[in-house]
Amino acid sequence: xxxxxxxxxxxxxxxxxxxxxxxxxxxxxxxxxxxxxxxxxxxxxxxxxxxxxxxxxxxxxxxxxxxxxxxxxxxxxxxxxxxxxxxxxxxxxxxxxxxxxxxxxxxxxxxxxxxxxxxxxxxxxxxxxxxxxxxxxxxxxxxxxxxxxxxxxxxxxxxxxxxxxxxxxxxxxxxxxxxxxxxxxxxxxxxxxxxxxxxxxxxxxxxxxxxxxxxxxxxxxxxxxxxxxxxxxxxxxxxxxxxxxxxxxxxxxxxxxxxxxxxxxxxxxxxxxxxxxxxxxxxxxxxx
Amino acid sequence: xxxxxxxxxxxxxxxxxxxxxxxxxxxxxxxxxxxxxxxxxxxxxxxxxxxxxxxxxxxxxxxxxxxxxxxxxxxxxxxxxxxxxxxxxxxxxxxxxxxxxxxxxxxxxxxxxxxxxxxxxxxxxxxxxxxxxxxxxxxxxxxxxxxxxxxxxxxxxxxxxxxxxxxxxxxxxxxxxxxxxxxxxxxxxxxxxxxxxxxxxxxxxxxxxxxxxxxxxxxxxxxxxxxxxxxxxxxxxxxxxxxxxxxxxxxxxxxxxxxxxxxxxxxxxxxxxxxxxxxxxxx
Numbered sequence: 281x282x283x284x285x286x287x288x289x290x291x292x293x294x295x296x297x298x299x300x301x302x303x304x305x306x307x308x309x310x311x312x313x314x315x316x317x318x319x320x321x322x323x324x325x326x327x328x329x330x331x332x333x334x335x336x337x338x339x340x341x342x343x344x345x346x347x348x349x350x351x352x353x354x355x356x357x358x359x360x361x362x363x364x365x366x367x368x369x370x371x372x373x374x375x376x377x378x379x380x381x382x383x384x385x386x387x388x389x390x391x392x393x394x395x396x397x398x399x400x401x402x403x404x405x406x407x408x409x410x411x412x413x414x415x416x417x418x419x420x421x422x423x424x425x426x427x428x429x430x431x432x433x434x435x436x437x438x439x440x441x442x443x444x445x446x447x448x449x450x451x452x453x454x455x456x457x458x459x460x461x462x463x464x465x466x467x468x469x470x471x472x473x474x475x476x477x478x479x480x481x482x483x484x485x486x487x488x489x490x491x492x493x494x495x496x497x498x499x500x501x502x503x504x505x506x507x508x509x510x511x512x513x514x515x516x517x518x519x520x521x522x523x524x525x526x527x528x529x530x531x532x533x534x535x536x537x538x539x540x541x542x543x544x545x546x547x548x549x550x551x552x553x554x555x556x557x558x559x560x561x562x563x564x565x566x567x568x
Numbered sequence: 569x570x571x572x573x574x575x576x577x578x579x580x581x582x583x584x585x586x587x588x589x590x591x592x593x594x595x596x597x598x599x600x601x602x603x604x605x606x607x608x609x610x611x612x613x614x615x616x617x618x619x620x621x622x623x624x625x626x627x628x629x630x631x632x633x634x635x636x637x638x639x640x641x642x643x644x645x646x647x648x649x650x651x652x653x654x655x656x657x658x659x660x661x662x663x664x665x666x667x668x669x670x671x672x673x674x675x676x677x678x679x680x681x682x683x684x685x686x687x688x689x690x691x692x693x694x695x696x697x698x699x700x701x702x703x704x705x706x707x708x709x710x711x712x713x714x715x716x717x718x719x720x721x722x723x724x725x726x727x728x729x730x731x732x733x734x735x736x737x738x739x740x741x742x743x744x745x746x747x748x749x750x751x752x753x754x755x756x757x758x759x760x761x762x763x764x765x766x767x768x769x770x771x772x773x774x775x776x777x778x779x780x781x782x783x784x785x786x787x788x789x790x791x792x793x794x795x796x797x798x799x800x801x802x803x804x805x806x807x808x809x810x811x812x813x814x815x816x817x818x819x820x821x822x823x824x825x826x827x828x829x830x831x832x833x834x835x836x837x838x839x840x841x842x843x844x845x846x847x848x849x850x851x
Contacts, residue, residue, distance in 0.1 A: 283630065302694045325824055329769035343719040348643050357744060358648035360770060361700045361778075362691045403652045405593035406684070407696040415694050459647050478746045484619040485650060487643040493614070493651065532616065539615055 282311055285445075285507060287371040288436045291374065294408050294446060295319040297328075297335075297365040297394055306364060307416040308464070310449035319369070319392060323360040328387055335365070335394045337384060349486060350423070359422060363401030366447040368439055369394045379434050382429075395435035396426040398447030403457055417454040418495075421447075424466055445506050448473075448498060455498045461488050462525035463557060468549045470494070472506045474513045475562070476546040480537055481523075482531040490514075490531060494546065519547040519560030526557065542566060571603050576723035576793030581605060583719060584658035588681055588735060589613055589625070589650055598654055602734030603788075609659070609682060613650035625655065627673050628684050632705035640703060649689045649702060652796065656732035657687035657705075658724070666718045674708065680734050686724050688732030697739030704729055704751065723793060726754050730792040733783055742780040746773050748810040748843055753834050755779060757791040759799050760830040760848070766819035775816055779831065801832045804846030810835070811842055827851070 294315045298306060299322060302306025308315045321328040330331045350359070359365060369392035372385050383393050399422040424447070426440040449458070457479070460466050470476060476494035483491040505513040524530055538544055548560035570581050580670050588608035590598055600607045622645070630639045649655055658679035659682035662675050673683055689703035706728060708721035733741060742764065745751050755761055768776040781787065790797035808815050823829065828851040835845045 305694055323770040324768065326767065326769055326820055332770050340750070348641065350644075353744075353769065353776075354640075354648065356768065356771040356776075357692060357700060357702050359743070360645065362652070362693045362740065401648070401652055402692045402694055403594075404597050404654065404692045405591070407597065407692070410696065413695065416692070416696075422647060457651065459651065480614050481725050482616070483614075483646065484616060485613050485622045485642065486646045487641055491643075491646075535616055543814045 282313070282445075282500055282507065285438055285442045288368070288438055288442050289313060291436055292368040292370055292395065292439065293319055293392060295321065295331075295367050295369050295394065296450065297321045297323050297332075297360055297367075298355070299324055299360060299364075302364050302415075305452055306450050307452075308450075310366075310446040313446060314424065315366075315450075323356065330389060331391060331394065334383055335367070335397060336387070338394050338397060338425065338427055339423070341427065341430050343423075345430075346488070359399045359401065363399060363419070364451070365397050365399050366443070366450045367394050367397035368435070368443055370435065375434075379431075382431060382434065383535065395428075396439045396443040397423060398443050398450075399423040400447065400451045405456075406455065411434075415452050417452075418457060419451055419453045419455075421456055421458040424469075429465065440466075441472075441506060444469055444473075453498050456498050457493065458496075459483075459486070459491060459493045462490050462523075462531070462550075462559065464491055467559070469506060471546050471549055472513060473498075473517075474505065475516045477559075478534075478544045478546065480535060481544065482528070482535040490525065492530065517548050517562040517564075518547065519562055521561040521563050522558040523561055524556055524558055525550065537563075571605065571792070573603075573789050573792075574773045574796065575727060577727070579720070580658065580724055580727055582659055583632045584685060585609055585658055585682060586731065587611060587621075587659045587684065589618075589622070589655035591651060594652075594654055597737065599735045599737055601667050602656075602731045603785075605731060608656065608735070620676060621681055621684070621734065622650075623685050624673055624675070625657075625687060626750060628687060628707065629703065631672060631707070631710045633703075645689075648691060653689070653699070653702075653786060654736055655689045656735045657684050657686045657728055666716060668714055668716050669707065669711075672714070684730040685721075688729050690732065690736055690738070693742070695740070697737060699705050699733075699738045699741055700738055701729075701741060701743035704754070725751075728791050729754065730788045734785075734788055738783045740780065741783050742778065744768065744771060744776050744778045745752060747775050747777060747808070747816065747845060752831070752843075752845065754791070756831060757833045758783070758787045759790070760801055760832045763819075763823060763829045763847075766823055766829075767813070767816040768820075775810075775813060777816075777831075802830065802848045802850065804832055805848050806846075807836070807844040808847050809838065809844050812822065 403418040406416030479493040543564040547562040586608040706725040764778040
C-alpha cells in the first residue's frame with residue numbers, strides 16, 4: 281500500500297519524540313517502516329534541544345498565521361508529556377541552502393531537520409474497559425502539519441498524508457478524535473480516512489469558533505483509503521446535505537441539531553465555488 | 569457539604585460551589601463528589617450554552633497568568649484540557665460576586681450563571697490514573713493585588729488542587745513548574761516530589777523542573793491542611809538556588825545518567841529575596 285509513497289522515504293526519515301513511559305506503547309515500525317533508533321528522541325533530555333527548537337519552528341510557521349502557534353510550554357505539558365510526536369525529517373546536508381536558512385539550521389548541524397509532525401494524546405474516555413497497565417483505545421489527534429503547507433517544495437509532496445498514515449499506526453489508536461477548522465486544508469485528508477462523525481460543528485470554546493470536532497473508528501481500511509485517495513472511502517455514506525463553512529449561523533444551527541441528538545458525518549472533500557466553500561454531509565435518520 | 573477532616577480555610581466550601589468541566593464521555597471516569605463535598609455543577613464544553621462560563625474560565629487564567637506571560641490560548645483550553653481531560657474548580661453565582669471581581673471578569677450584565685474563582689486543569693497520560701497537571705489558577709493572588717478583603721481566600725489553590733486530583737481519580741501525578749515558582753510551596757504539601765527533569769529545553773522556560781508523586785487520600789488531605797497526616801520527608805542533601813542554572817544543568821545530567829532525586833520539603837527564602845530548593849539523592 282505504501283509503494284507509491286516510498287519515494288518520500290528515499291529523502292525523508294521517520295522520527296519519534298516520546299518520553300520513556302509512553303515509548304513502550306508505540307509501534308516503532310509503522311507499516312513496516314522502521315524508525316531508526318538514532319531518530320528516537322527523549323523530550324526530557326538536554327541533547328535534543330536543537331532538534332526540538334526546529335520542530336517548534338515548524339509549528340510556528342504552519343500554525344502561527346492562524347494565531348495558533350504552540351508555545352513550548354504547551355508542547356511540553358500537552359503534547360510530549362501526555363502523548364508523543366511522530367514525524368518525518370530530512371538530513372540537514374540534503375536540504376538546499378534556502379531551505380536550511382528557512383529552517384534556521386544551526387551552523388555545523390548535521391542531524392535531522394523536521395518537516396512534518398503528528399501528535400496524539402490520550403483521551404480519558406479511552407480507558408473504559410481497558411485492562412490495567414494498558415494504553416487507552418481513544419486518542420486525540422492534537423496536531424498534524426507539514427512544512428509544505430507554507431513552503432511547497434521544501435519537503436516531498438505527499439509528506440502530510442504519509443505522516444498521517446504512519447502516525448496513526450505508531451499509536452495504538454482504535455478510536456480517533458480530531459479538532460480542525462472548517463477551512464483547514466487538513467479536512468481533506470481527514471475525510472479520506474472514513475466517515476467522520478461530528479462531535480461539534482461550531483465551537484465557541486475554541487479560539488476559532490468555526491472549528492469542528494470529530495471522531496472515527498480506525499481500522500486498516502481507513503488507513504489504506506487515505507493513501508488511495510482521491511477515491512472516496514467505501515464506508516462513507518452518500519451526502520444528503522451541504523454546509524457553507526463560512527456561514528456561522530448555519531454552523532450554529534448544525535451544532536444545535538447535534539446537541540439535540542442528530543448524527544452528522546462528513547461525507548466528502550470540501551468543494552470550492554468562487555467565494556463559497558461547502559462540505560458534503562450525511563445527516564443520519566433520527567432514531568425513533 | 570463540608571469535609572470530614574481539617575482544612576486550612578473551611579469557609580471556602582460554604583462560600584463557593586464546585587464545578588467540573590467535562591465531556592459526556594469523560595464524565596463517567598470522574599468523581600463528582602471528591603471527599604463527599606457538594607456535587608459539582610457539570611459544564612459540557614461541547615455545548616453552545618457553556619460559552620460564557622468557558623470564557624470566564626479563560627479570563628481567570630488570564631488574570632492569574634497574564635502578568636507572568638504564560639496565559640493559555642483558548643484553543644489550548646479546548647484541545648488539551650476540555651476534550652481529552654477535565655477541569656475542576658470552585659465558583660460563585662454571578663449575583664453574589666464582589667463588584668471588583670465582576671469588573672475584573674467583565675461578567676456580561678445578563679449573565680446569572682456561575683463565575684469560576686479557581687480551577688485545576690489536568691491531562692490524562694498513557695495509563696489509567698496517571699495525569700499531568702497543567703494549570704492551577706486562583707483568584708486569591710488577584711484579590712491580594714487589588715487589596716480586596718471581602719473574603720479570605722487563603723488556601724483556595726491548595727483546596728482546589730486537592731479536590732481536583734480526587735475528582736480525577738489520580739493515582740500517579742506528574743507536573744512541571746519553574747524553580748522560582750511559589751507554587752512549589754503548594755506542590756510539596758503532597759509529599760516529597762520525585763524529579764524527572766531539572767533543566768528542560770523542551771519547555772519555554774528551560775529552568776523548569778518536572779516532578780511527580782503517588783496520590784493517596786492521606787497526601788491529598790495533607791495538601792488541603794489536615795495536620796493529622798504525617799509524612800516521611802528525607803533530609804536535604806543540599807539546597808539549589810532558584811537562579812543557579814549551572815546547578816540545574818548539573819542535576820539534569822545526573823538524572824539523565826540514572827540518578828534519582830526528590831524535593832523533600834518546601835523551598836526557603838534567601839537573603840537576596842530569591843529562593844532555594846532542597847534536593848535529596850535517593851539512588
